[in-house]
Amino acid sequence: MNVIARQDAGPEARTQRPHAIVIGAGFGGLAAAIRLGARGWRVTVLERCEQPGGRASVFRQDGFVFDAGPTIITAPFLLEELWTLAGGRMADDVELRAIDPFYRIRFDDGAHIDCSGHHDAMCAEIGRLAPGDVAGYERFIAMTEEIYRIGFEQLGHVPFGHWTDMARILPDLVRLSGHRSVHGLVARHVRDPRVRAALSFHPLLVGGNPFRVSAIYALILHLERRHGVHFAMGGTGAIVAGLARLIERQGNRIRCNTPVDRILVREGAACGVELADGSRIAADIVVSDACTGFTYGHLLRGVARRRWTDRKLAAARYSMGLFVWYFGTDRQFGEVPHHTIVMGPRYRGLLEDIFEKKRLAPDMSLYLHRPTATDPALAPAGCDAFYALAPVPHLGGGQDWAREAEAFRQRVERRLEEAVMPGLGGHIVTSRVMTPQDFATRYDSTWGAGFGMEPVLTQSAWFRPHNASEDVRNLFLVGAGTHPGAGVPGVLSTARVLDTVVPDANAFV
């Protein structure tokens, strides 16, 4: 590989501070940049899209503002920590509102449950649906607290760079039923299928099938109860904009519309990147927030890899795809809460179709977002902004989304009309969709998966791509495809791990 000169010749370069390149400005990349900036690194973030945020991009259309991805903000303390590191306060940039109840789950029989963090209210809700399940619910909740303490507080920011890290947690894994699935654990405590679904669907928020992911992921339930569910006024995009400002205030840069084509490696160590336009930028370390499959399979193509070989990447399991329909209406649907989950007639069978058989099922379950329930400014006066999200197979299912998308959108519309929004069809004034194909094209996501590598036990912790690359020195990985995994709290934690595996700038030789 050619020796490459430092490109940035401005005053910043003359400070001789070591230079870190971060590929990708998703939550993982932004958090990594802030953490490195706070520890003395000169940081350049390179983002292929026209705006920072990655899956948390913002689409503006016909006077409506749509957050493309994350809407449920949990663990706000992880965000606050970034502001603190950069010498600020989150409240100066972002107003977070607690959503209470968190969300409504509407079952196929027409019953519903409003989920919240209030213990008594939750027991009452469970009791209304299935009186015999209240005691089991309380036992299950007590267990999630213990799982959270170990899985999130103790292990969520540990690098898992050595197999002994994994061996050390095995006793806890077994004690906390980590060998069972989340649904398996829930089913040991409650009987009503609706209650089982309500207590076990959470792994879908990080790309996992509740019938396959380790019960450790039940920690998500406790995370919500403990720290609440929040929404940023102005949308999640307001958080992204705030993080981007922190990076600028640290004196560092985000360059959008700048796709990286290759990570440059010299004598086994990352030493910079080559952009799609052929230009090169030197760096002392490279941090990739791009999909791990894409980082190893494409950005490091031609580089010898012992662990993440093309063969191993081809055998990896990826999370499901997502079909997201963003739409605006010319009237408000005041009876629809901020977050609604519309369950279909099947739970296990539908997930099997999506994750295992990879086929488009005749039925569907949906997550419906109505941000204007909390912030009416996201739509023109008297209107509502929405998105409806359906888990679907990733591109490995072979669906031709260019052909399927409109028919599928119409099915989503019909489902919403019959379940929660009668008369919807006559009130849609703006509309756009994202399919797994768009995830692949826009974010370089392998198989167009919504959440990177699937979080099954054999692809978690030490088994997941490490935050300090096993194959290339001075290359670090953050984001959904690394440990601990997807979801905003997960990817913020991947960046937190960097504090352990990347030295401070003044200690870097």
Ligand SMILES: Cc1cc2nc3c(=O)[nH]c(=O)nc-3n(C[C@H](O)[C@H](O)[C@H](O)COP(=O)(O)OP(=O)(O)OC[C@H]3O[C@@H](n4cnc5c(N)ncnc54)[C@H](O)[C@@H]3O)c2cc1C
């Ligand atoms: C529709 C949807 C809803 C979700 N809802 C929630 C939710 O409510 N709560 C929650 O906690 N989580 C949610 N998630 C999950 C969460 O959004 C993601 O796990 C998280 O945002 C991923 O962040 P990331 O930094 O890992 O990846 P990304 O956001 O994908 O960022 C990676 C970035 O790298 C860029 N990139 C890729 N290749 C290159 C290249 N070659 N050169 C330069 N840049 C490149 C991409 O463009 C992208 O900007 C949701 C996800 C989706 C898709």
